[in-house]
Amino acid sequence: MDPVDAEALEAAAECLVRARYAIALTGAGLSVESGIPPFRGPGGLWTKHGEPPMNGFQRFMANPRKAWEERLNPSGPMRELWDALAAARPNPGHDALVELEELGILRALITQNVDNLHRLAGSRRLLEIHGNATLIRCLGCVTRFGRDEIDFSALPPRCPHCEGLLKSDTVSFGEPIPPDVLEGCFEEAARADCMIVAGTSATVYPAAQFPLDVRERGGDLIEVNPYPSELTAVSRYAIQGPAGEVLPRLAALVRERL
Numbered sequence: 001m002d003p004v005d006a007e008a009l010e011a012a013a014e015c016l017v018r019a020r021y022a023i024a025l026t027g028a029g030l031s032v033e034s035g036i037p038p039f040r041g042p043g044g045l046w047t048k049h050g051e052p053p054m055n056g057f058q059r060f061m062a063n064p065r066k067a068w069e070e071r072l073n074p075s076g077p078m079r080e081l082w083d084a085l086a087a088a089r090p091n092p093g094h095d096a097l098v099e100l101e102e103l104g105i106l107r108a109l110i111t112q113n114v115d116n117l118h119r120l121a122g123s124r125r126l127l128e129i130h131g132n133a134t135l136i137r138c139l140g141c142v143t144r145f146g147r148d149e150i151d152f153s154a155l156p157p158r159c160p161h162c163e164g165l166l167k168s169d170t171v172s173f174g175e176p177i178p179p180d181v182l183e184g185c186f187e188e189a190a191r192a193d194c195m196i197v198a199g200t201s202a203t204v205y206p207a208a209q210f211p212l213d214v215r216e217r218g219g220d221l222i223e224v225n226p227y228p229s230e231l232t233a234v235s236r237y238a239i240q241g242p243a244g245e246v247l248p249r250l251a252a253l254v255r256e257r258l
């Protein structure tokens with residue numbers, strides 16, 4: 001017995017092919033099959049350890065040297081997360097989204113994940129709304145650097161361009177989303193008449209606003225999630241199953257229709 005609703009999958013594929021401008025929004029659930037725990041729900045990091053304080057950015061600004069020492073020598077839940085990220089590789093769910101982009105169906109991908117896996121898989125029009133854990137960002141000129149470009153001998157490290165304060169590119173709780181990425185996300189969401197929403201509880205804003213805006217304007221939501229989320233009730237197609245299994249099947253059905 002196929003646990004996935006094959007009829008809904010066929011209809012979702014038809015919806016994607018007919019869409020004028022389809023995009024995707026992904027969350028931690030996309031990377032569960034790559035060995036990275038989600039934050040909420042079964043097996044969630046916050047479920048296990050409790051939600052982190054919501055003032056991460058203020059704490060960074062209050063003592064950036066201490067924050068960097070913790071970032072370079074993480075412990076507790078953050079150690080667990082960074083270790084999982086370091087070992088992770090893209091899974092068939094990431095690859096299927098690349099295929100949908102290559103087929104010209106998926107025009108953009110907004111991810112809440114900081115794990116770099118969509119980039120490694122080859123997604124091109126990619127907006128990392130919560131940043132990328134492999135990058136360092138200057139809070140002054142907003143330039144992003146690879147870790148190997150930065151001198152960590154003195155903490156906090158300083159921007160090689162403007163001497164500004166450097167921070168991990170990951171967006172901390174309480175930190176404004178960098179305007180370059182946020183503008184790109186709003187632009188893509190405003191164009192979309194169809195959105196794949198995969199592996200997110202849709203509880204963190206502003207990312208959770210995008211699918212609601214698409215729905216509000218009469219667009220279609222295609223949810224891929226083994227468990228119900230905030231969006232299940234407003235999704236045209238809610239396909240209950242793991243993204244690493246459902247998305248490749250969806251991409252194959254789309255390819256057959258082209």
Ligand code: APR
Pocket residue numbers: 026027028029030032033038039040041044112113130198199200201202203204224225226227228229241242243244
């Ligand atoms: N395939 C698809 N979805 C899955 C899978 C899977 N294999 N396994 C779990 N899920 C779903 C869960 O049912 C849940 O709805 O993924 C979702 C993960 O939700 P969260 O852990 O809340 O992750 P996310 O929505 O990305 O969180 C948003 O919160 O903590 C912050 O900054 C962090 O970016 C993160 C943001």
